[in-house]
Amino acid sequence: MPGTDPLLLDEISLLLVWTAVAIYVLAFIAYAIDLARRSDLALKAKDEVVARELVTAGGGGVIGGSAASSASTVASKPRYLWARLGTVLTTLGFVFHLVATVLRGVAAERVPWSNMYEFALTGLLLIIAVYLAVLTRYDLRFLGSLMTGLAVLLLGGATLAFHVEVVPLADPLKSVWLVVHVFVASLATALFALAFGLSVVQLIQARRERKLAEAPTDAEPKRSFLRTVPSADALESLAYRFAIVGFIFWTFTLIAGSIWANDAWGRFWGFDTKEVWTFVIWVLYAGYIHARATRGWRGTRSAWLSIIGFTAVLFNFTIVNVFFKGLHAYSGLTT
Amino acid sequence: MSSSPSDPSRREPTDGVLRPSDHADSAAASDSDDITQPRLGVVGWARWGWRQLTSMRTALVLLLLLAIAAVPGSLVPQRTADPNGVTQYFTDNPDLAPVLDNLSLFDVYTSPWFSAIYLLLFISLIGCVLPRTKHHWKALRSQPPRTPARLSRLDDHRTRTIAVDGDPDAAASAAVDTAAAQLRKSGYRVARYDGRGTFSVSAERGYLRETGNLVFHAALVGVLVAVGLGGGFTYTGQRVLVEGQAFANSLLDYSSFNPGRFVSGDTLTPYSMTLDQFDVSYVPPGQPGAGQAGDFVAHVTTQAPGGDPQDGEVRVNHPLDVRGDRVYLLGNGYAPTVTIRDADGREVFHDSVAFLPQDANMTSLGVIKVADGLPEQLGLLGFFYPTMDVLPSGALTSTFGDLEYPVLTLRVYEGDLGIDDGTPRSVYTLDPSGMTQIAGGDSGNPAIQLMPGQTEDLPNGLGTITFENEAPAGASGYDGSVKRFASLSIHRDLAGPWVLAFALLALFGLLAALFVPRRRMWVKATPSANGVSIEYAGLARGEDPTLAAAVDQLVEKHGTALPAQSRPDTDARPRPTGPEAGSPTPPQSQPDTGKVD
Numbered sequence: 001m002p003g004t005d006p007l008l009l010d011e012i013s014l015l016l017v018w019t020a021v022a023i024y025v026l027a028f029i030a031y032a033i034d035l036a037r038r039s040d041l042a043l044k045a046k047d048e049v050v051a052r053e054l055v056t057a058g059g060g061g062v063i064g065g066s067a068a069s070s071a072s073t074v075a076s077k078p079r080y081l082w083a084r085l086g087t088v089l090t091t092l093g094f095v096f097h098l099v100a101t102v103l104r105g106v107a108a109e110r111v112p113w114s115n116m117y118e119f120a121l122t123g124l125l126l127i128i129a130v131y132l133a134v135l136t137r138y139d140l141r142f143l144g145s146l147m148t149g150l151a152v153l154l155l156g157g158a159t160l161a162f163h164v165e166v167v168p169l170a171d172p173l174k175s176v177w178l179v180v181h182v183f184v185a186s187l188a189t190a191l192f193a194l195a196f197g198l199s200v201v202q203l204i205q206a207r208r209e210r211k212l213a214e215a216p217t218d219a220e221p222k223r224s225f226l227r228t229v230p231s232a233d234a235l236e237s238l239a240y241r242f243a244i245v246g247f248i249f250w251t252f253t254l255i256a257g258s259i260w261a262n263d264a265w266g267r268f269w270g271f272d273t274k275e276v277w278t279f280v281i282w283v284l285y286a287g288y289i290h291a292r293a294t295r296g297w298r299g300t301r302s303a304w305l306s307i308i309g310f311t312a313v314l315f316n317f318t319i320v321n322v323f324f325k326g327l328h329a330y331s332g333l334t335t
Numbered sequence: 336m337s338s339s340p341s342d343p344s345r346r347e348p349t350d351g352v353l354r355p356s357d358h359a360d361s362a363a364a365s366d367s368d369d370i371t372q373p374r375l376g377v378v379g380w381a382r383w384g385w386r387q388l389t390s391m392r393t394a395l396v397l398l399l400l401l402a403i404a405a406v407p408g409s410l411v412p413q414r415t416a417d418p419n420g421v422t423q424y425f426t427d428n429p430d431l432a433p434v435l436d437n438l439s440l441f442d443v444y445t446s447p448w449f450s451a452i453y454l455l456l457f458i459s460l461i462g463c464v465l466p467r468t469k470h471h472w473k474a475l476r477s478q479p480p481r482t483p484a485r486l487s488r489l490d491d492h493r494t495r496t497i498a499v500d501g502d503p504d505a506a507a508s509a510a511v512d513t514a515a516a517q518l519r520k521s522g523y524r525v526a527r528y529d530g531r532g533t534f535s536v537s538a539e540r541g542y543l544r545e546t547g548n549l550v551f552h553a554a555l556v557g558v559l560v561a562v563g564l565g566g567g568f569t570y571t572g573q574r575v576l577v578e579g580q581a582f583a584n585s586l587l588d589y590s591s592f593n594p595g596r597f598v599s600g601d602t603l604t605p606y607s608m609t610l611d612q613f614d615v616s617y618v619p620p621g622q623p624g625a626g627q628a629g630d631f632v633a634h635v636t637t638q639a640p641g642g643d644p645q646d647g648e649v650r651v652n653h654p655l656d657v658r659g660d661r662v663y664l665l666g667n668g669y670a671p672t673v674t675i676r677d678a679d680g681r682e683v684f685h686d687s688v689a690f691l692p693q694d695a696n697m698t699s700l701g702v703i704k705v706a707d708g709l710p711e712q713l714g715l716l717g718f719f720y721p722t723m724d725v726l727p728s729g730a731l732t733s734t735f736g737d738l739e740y741p742v743l744t745l746r747v748y749e750g751d752l753g754i755d756d757g758t759p760r761s762v763y764t765l766d767p768s769g770m771t772q773i774a775g776g777d778s779g780n781p782a783i784q785l786m787p788g789q790t791e792d793l794p795n796g797l798g799t800i801t802f803e804n805e806a807p808a809g810a811s812g813y814d815g816s817v818k819r820f821a822s823l824s825i826h827r828d829l830a831g832p833w834v835l836a837f838a839l840l841a842l843f844g845l846l847a848a849l850f851v852p853r854r855r856m857w858v859k860a861t862p863s864a865n866g867v868s869i870e871y872a873g874l875a876r877g878e879d880p881t882l883a884a885a886v887d888q889l890v891e892k893h894g895t896a897l898p899a900q901s902r903p904d905t906d907a908r909p910r911p912t913g914p915e916a917g918s919p920t921p922p923q924s925q926p927d928t929g930k931v932d
């Protein structure tokens with residue numbers, strides 16, 4: 001943008017980022033209230049059906065026990081007012097976030113993902129985008145507080161810790177592969193994030209289902225938002241579906257990264273820190289997919305693998321990135 | 336998930352997918368290897384061991400082990416990726432380092448334990464994939480399995496009844512014909528199974544899923560083999576070229592050379608390469624990113640024997656292809672040109688010496704060695720500052736990477752350079768033990784300080800030293816007064832294209848393996864006195880979230896093709912359909928996550 005001061009643009013962008021973070025905080029609160037209220041609502045709803053169905057749902061085969069009950073609660077819309085408010089706020093925050101990211105790109109005159117601050121900016125934008133896109137097909141609002149919470153923590157943290165002013169791109173980053181590789185990696189991260197959220201809820205739900213199955217049928221049902229959430233089995237299938245799409249993108253990231261490494265460093269693979277972690281994450285998710293197909297590993301164990309996998313992704317995104325810079329002295333080629 | 340253990344077609348001889356016995360979809364417990372103890376005996380044990388090794392559980396455990404085993408290599412510096420880091424680690428942790436070294440922790444990815452894990456994994460993989468390939472090959476050429484007797488036991492089951500005027504048998508057969516045609520058109524392989532008063536078509540699709548899975552796993556083997564074998568035919572060599580210098584692609588001309596196992600030095604492709612000019616630009620002071628260097632370009636001329644000289648450019652991210660070799664830009668820096676004359680004015684040294692950059696502003700460190708021509712050998716340890724400034728402490732520093740105020744300072748040592756006995760010494764280091772410092776430091780003489788074009792006396796009347804100004808006539812300021820060097824890395828990589836090809840194959844295999852739904856469909860028509868009852872059923876082979884929708888679609892499509900008086904029955908076992916219960920909406924269009932199976 002000739003004539004526009006990049007510093008000014010970046011300042012506006014930064015302002016928008018903080019606005020987005022603030023709105024995400026509100027969305028988080030709305031979602032949290034929603035979860036708290038769900039337990040009440042669920043209690044008021046007639047319960048004995050649910051309890052009976054849950055027991056069968058645990059048995060495999062037929063899915064839909066608690067899912068059906070959740071569906072029927074979904075049907076009576078007004079009761080999820082807070083969740084709707086959360087989604088509206090998240091969407092609003094997303095718009096600010098999007099404009100901020102675009103402005104940052106305009107200020108820098110390149111794609112806005114080439115340093116830690118920008119990785120976080122774009123990566124979290126994609127996480128929220130994927131979450132919102134998925135909402136149009138599945139009611140995953142019970143993940144809302146987790147997603148917005150993640151956005152607040154990471155976006156706020158990254159802006160505080162990593163914000164740098166726009167500087168020209170270092171030579172090694174001047175490559176189409178920066179555009180492709182990093183974008184696809186962020187997309188994969190977004191999908192893994194959703195799978196992670198679902199796996200977490202799956203674990204909690206599975207625990208509850210186990211307890212319910214053991215409890216005498218006439219026991220006083222405990223209040224919990226989980227009553228309004230799909231069964232552990234259903235959550236697992238859904239988590240798996242996001243994870244495999246994420247895994248495809250991650251595989252592509254790995255290949256694209258190797259092609260880039262071959263152009264930039266003269267070898268497609270060198271077990272550099274960043275490469276090691278990308279590989280470790282790939283193997284972990286391959287393990288997760290296998291676990292889903294291995295007797296005795298489906299369910300809780302595979303959910304743990306999904307959680308471990310995403311933890312590794314976050315570790316790679318944060319700690320390894322910071323560490324990675326220290327290792328990568330391009331022998332005088334970059335500052 | 337859709338397929339419960341009670342699946343009636345489970346034990347069909349033509350079952351299309353062979354899975355390790357502990358696969359989640361395999362028939363349960365009875366043939367589980369936990370329970371059945373093998374008969375003792377070599378063959379029995381071997382078979383049992385093989386079955387363990389090729390089980391899903393082993394594959395999973397090995398995968399997780401692989402992930403864990405890869406981690407230490409990112410925590411401890413690796414010899415291949417960061418040799419200097421390893422040296423530093425030994426200096427910093429003199430006690431710990433040898434212990435780690437014994438555990439191969441500086442060479443994790445070639446260590447025996449890491450190799451053991453991935454080799455076992457790949458043996459397991461091959462042992463798993465081969466029988467499945469054979470089985471799949473057969474399945475590809477066999478018919479879809481016989482229609483199960485009781486379709487109603489399947490999860491996804493629908494029925495409808497049609498009224499008929501004429502012969503119910505003919506109507507039933509015709510209805511199945513229609514279904515068969517429709518199924519075939521949507522990509523199913525179909526087989527008719529009529530008899531015992533029923534007419535049915537059995538259909539199967541999605542063989543590509545298993546093909547994709549096998550291709551994926553086989554391609555992984557391909558990647559491993561390509562990396563392993565290809566590495567043997569790969570070489571890399573490093574060379575520092577100062578502007579104006581040329582080099583020939585032969586072993587002698589490399590400063591370091593790493594050949595693969597099957598590369599011999601005399602097979603290098605012959606060509607020569609001259610560095611004509613090295614360009615770099617710096618962000619001027621006062622702008623964001625001030626001082627940052629970029630747009631590095633090495634302009635070179637290459638020439639094959641008997642060929643014409645060709646101009647080329649080596650840039651970061653854009654290596655230059657020279658007769659199948661790829662030339663990479665690894666680094667750059669300044670190479671001050673220094674001339675040393677003896678007391679009589681005879682030239683004893685004249686060269687451009689590459690100085691290694693130490694910081695972002697190109698403070699550079701270099702060594703000049705004068706082995707002959709003076710009474711004693713001379714070693715000079717030099718610092719070069721392209722834009723020199725004085726820190727408050729009095730120390731010199733460089734404040735900008737470009738040549739604004741270039742200054743060269745030198746400490747001088749006299750004595751034995753230690754190169755006469757043939758011990759290899761790096762050209763970038765000077766070992767001053769056994770030498771006497773005669774300029775700089777505590778020697779009593781100040782360090783020599785020169786700008787381009789200046790000459791000074793060496794201490795003790797040894798002679799003079801000149802820092803040559805290399806600027807072309809008419810250059811402004813100090814532009815071009817000091818030559819630059821490019822450090823180039825030359826690679827021949829035969830593995831790369833193969834690895835890429837296998838990796839892409841794996842990716843496409845994976846896409847098919849994960850997203851092509853594999854399923855069976857059956858349409859069965861049973862004629863009776865008051866019409867024909869038609870049953871539809873689907874069975875997923877592996878993950879198939881859209882199965883129910885596909886069965887619904889089949890029912891609908893088939894209905895429209897039937898005579899008008901047909902009507903769907905309400906299913907004997909209504910599926911939980913949530914708020915819109917009873918409505919025929921396909922499950923996946925509901926916002927509810929429960930309908931995943």
Ligand code: HEM
Binds near residue numbers: 289463555
């Ligand atoms: C380098 C090691 C391996 C990797 C990275 C790997 C990765 C994968 C991936 C990503 C999938 C999902 C794709 C699909 O469902 O078709 C998969 C599936 C599968 N793998 Fe592997 N695998 C490895 C080794 C093995 C071994 C050793 C076995 C044999 C025991 C095996 C057996 C299977 C089977 C049976 C499936 C299908 C699972 C299903 O039914 O969903 N894999 N593998």
